[in-house]
Amino acid sequence: MIPHSAILKPSSRTFVPDPGRAPTEDYHELIFELEKEGEWEVQRVPEPYIEVHNKYGRTKKIPLQKTWHHKSCGQCGHIPGYSTAVFWINRKLGLDYIDPTDQTSCTAWNYYASATSNAAAQAAVAMRNFAAAAETGYFPIIHCATSFGHYKETRQQLLHSPELRRQVREILAKLGKKLVMPEEIVHYSEWVHAVRDRIAEHQVVGMDHIRATIHPACHYHKLVGEDAVYADEIHGRQRSAIITGLLQALGIDVRDYSTWHDCCGFGFRHILVSRDFSRSFAVQRKIEVMKEEADPDVLITHDTGCVTTLDQSQFAAKAHGRNVGLPVMSDSQLAALAMGAHPYKVLQLHWHSTDNKPFLDKLGIDHKARWAEFEAAVAELRSGAKQYLTWEDCDV
Amino acid sequence: MGLDLSGRQYANVPLQEKQRLFDEVKADLRYDDYLFGCYECGICVAACPSARFYDFSPRKIAQTMAREDVDLFYVMLNDSVWDCSQCFSCDVCPRKNSPGGLITLMREVAVKNGLPSAQQALEGYGRVVYKIMATGTQVSPDMLQDNAFPDWGPHVKDISQNLDVWRRALPPDTMHTTETSWRVDDKTIHELYLIWHMTGVMDMIKEVDEGLFMILQDVMEERLEDAGYDVSFD
Numbered sequence: 131m132i133p134h135s136a137i138l139k140p141s142s143r144t145f146v147p148d149p150g151r152a153p154t155e156d157y158h159e160l161i162f163e164l165e166k167e168g169e170w171e172v173q174r175v176p177e178p179y180i181e182v183h184n185k186y187g188r189t190k191k192i193p194l195q196k197t198w199h200h201k202s203c204g205q206c207g208h209i210p211g212y213s214t215a216v217f218w219i220n221r222k223l224g225l226d227y228i229d230p231t232d233q234t235s236c237t238a239w240n241y242y243a244s245a246t247s248n249a250a251a252q253a254a255v256a257m258r259n260f261a262a263a264a265e266t267g268y269f270p271i272i273h274c275a276t277s278f279g280h281y282k283e284t285r286q287q288l289l290h291s292p293e294l295r296r297q298v299r300e301i302l303a304k305l306g307k308k309l310v311m312p313e314e315i316v317h318y319s320e321w322v323h324a325v326r327d328r329i330a331e332h333q334v335v336g337m338d339h340i341r342a343t344i345h346p347a348c349h350y351h352k353l354v355g356e357d358a359v360y361a362d363e364i365h366g367r368q369r370s371a372i373i374t375g376l377l378q379a380l381g382i383d384v385r386d387y388s389t390w391h392d393c394c395g396f397g398f399r400h401i402l403v404s405r406d407f408s409r410s411f412a413v414q415r416k417i418e419v420m421k422e423e424a425d426p427d428v429l430i431t432h433d434t435g436c437v438t439t440l441d442q443s444q445f446a447a448k449a450h451g452r453n454v455g456l457p458v459m460s461d462s463q464l465a466a467l468a469m470g471a472h473p474y475k476v477l478q479l480h481w482h483s484t485d486n487k488p489f490l491d492k493l494g495i496d497h498k499a500r501w502a503e504f505e506a507a508v509a510e511l512r513s514g515a516k517q518y519l520t521w522e523d524c525d526v
Numbered sequence: 527m528g529l530d531l532s533g534r535q536y537a538n539v540p541l542q543e544k545q546r547l548f549d550e551v552k553a554d555l556r557y558d559d560y561l562f563g564c565y566e567c568g569i570c571v572a573a574c575p576s577a578r579f580y581d582f583s584p585r586k587i588a589q590t591m592a593r594e595d596v597d598l599f600y601v602m603l604n605d606s607v608w609d610c611s612q613c614f615s616c617d618v619c620p621r622k623n624s625p626g627g628l629i630t631l632m633r634e635v636a637v638k639n640g641l642p643s644a645q646q647a648l649e650g651y652g653r654v655v656y657k658i659m660a661t662g663t664q665v666s667p668d669m670l671q672d673n674a675f676p677d678w679g680p681h682v683k684d685i686s687q688n689l690d691v692w693r694r695a696l697p698p699d700t701m702h703t704t705e706t707s708w709r710v711d712d713k714t715i716h717e718l719y720l721i722w723h724m725t726g727v728m729d730m731i732k733e734v735d736e737g738l739f740m741i742l743q744d745v746m747e748e749r750l751e752d753a754g755y756d757v758s759f760d
């Protein structure tokens with residue numbers, strides 16, 4: 131058996147990529163070729179953009195602003211502080227964005243769970259959303275890794291199937307929409323990564339004494355891995371750079387563990403109708419391994435399903451005496467927290483399961499006082515003195 | 527109980543029927559991108575979360591399909607594909623297969639043909655299908671009920687009891703909703719219904735859950751009619 135110490139020791143080896151020798155095709159070339167042939171329009175990443183790289187060294191453009199936020203139903207529905215934090219960071223940095231209502235879910239959670247759909251329907255849903263974004267002139271940025279993964283898959287299918295393109299073009303025409311492919315499919319966590327130095331410039335909560343583990347979403351870096359972001363200085367390019375880059379910029383000690391590449395156990399259908407599997411996997415293959423090997427204060431991830439599974443699975447496991455009790459949040463929530471966001475009005479941590487108060491204590495955040503402020507705001511809503519909490523109530 | 531690979535349980539299903547379903551999977555435009563043969567190396571199994579807790583193997587799926595073993599295919603189609611987590615960790619395959627992708631296609635064929643195993647796998651799932659197809663967002667805030675998620679902890683009850691006011695305590699004004707994850711425009715919903723209509727998704731629902739089909743049909747036809755569309759899902 132390989133000792134843990136060997137796995138946990140950071141490797142000094144760096145993978146040096148040569149884009150010219152990449153084993154996969156460059157989707158950019160194909161997208162623009164199809165535009166030339168009149169098959170679709172390509173929505174360009176608005177300037178100024180930030181350049182990052184994929185694992186083969188190809189450049190990916192990340193828009194700084196003028197972003198159209200393709201929200202996640204699981205985040206907005208069950209972990210609302212996740213998306214709220216993304217918007218809050220944009221506002222705090224003074225960046226322009228749209229939070230659209232002309233947006234449906236990608237419907238992929240359901241598709242991966244029940245298969246009650248097909249390639250044409252899934253592609254039409256994706257391209258309807260992309261067309262809606264293009265109509266506003268703002269560039270889509272995808273909040274959910276499931277949507278991100280599925281849209282990458284869909285793009286792959288559209289790139290290689292003239293028949294599917296024809297079908298979807300006809301469907302969109304009937305809806306009065308054009309077929310528009312974005313130049314890049316961008317996950318919000320790539321944007322967080324790209325602006326991590328700006329986030330760090332606004333950091334008001336010190337995190338140098340914090341230990342964290344991260345979990346990368348399968349649909350982010352495994353499903354059509356071509357789009358995922360890598361960097362020389364992060365894990366020697368052996369692993370995707372997302373989340374780790376942000377945490378390091380905030381001064382956090384990112385700790386390794388031996389099941390880093392494992393899934394979280396979400397399973398799409400399993401988390402809803404077969405949770406014994408999701409719970410067992412999340413606890414035994416992720417949480418307990420992290421606790422044992424890395425002793426983190428917090429676990430940071432970048433997807434709806436991963437936050438849900440890794441956080442919500444711990445309650446029942448605790449009843450069985452398992453080694454759990456690791457708070458889980460998204461990179462956006464952690465970044466906002468570092469920038470001084472309110473843990474309840476912005477991060478909405480009361481929607482999470484695992485106790486995060488010891489973590490807030492360690493950061494020196496008076497959670498009792500913050501909760502009292504949130505309760506006072508809620509009392510105003512209950513009394514009718516106010517109808518909604520607004521951004522002005524959250525200092526942005 | 528382990529997976530019975532003998533095929534005895536389906537001995538009474540005619541080979542022709544198994545072949546028909548196999549051919550349907552093979553005819554999908556994605557099939558050729560998902561299977562290039564199989565080294566039988568098991569790398570996909572090492573990466574697979576479902577293989578750790580079920581008698582389940584992405585290698586067996588890829589191998590079965592590559593060998594075109596229609597009897598075994600029928601066993602997998604009924605007794606194995608619903609164990610998959612659809613995480614695509616198996617895309618690590620050195621042969622460039624996607625066993626998870628093959629499973630997506632197999633599930634789709636199982637649903638489209640209304641196989642009893644698919645109906646059973648989707649039991650209890652109808653409400654989710656309803657949400658996504660009828661409202662445009664899937665896991666809405668009002669689905670967080672303590673009787674649905676008793677194992678997630680006491681905060682679920684707090685959320686459901688405070689749902690309306692806690693939703694109003696969200697600063698983005700698109701998220702004050704309780705029945706959907708965010709506010710979706712009527713026009714957007716109509717477009718979604720038209721997509722379901724034009725792509726035959728409702729026919730799939732009909733095969734697998736007639737009751738759900740009828741509820742969805744009522745809701746969609748009425749909303750489309752109010753918006754001036756003359757569309758029938760029959």
Ligand code: SF4
Pocket residue numbers: 563564565566567568569570571584585588589618619620621622623625
């Ligand atoms: S599907 Fe790929 S990874 Fe799995 S056994 Fe076959 S060749 Fe190996």
Ligand code: SF4
Pocket residue numbers: 570573574575576577583584609610611612613614615616617625626627629
């Ligand atoms: S997609 Fe399915 S078969 Fe592939 S690794 Fe995930 S659970 Fe296993």
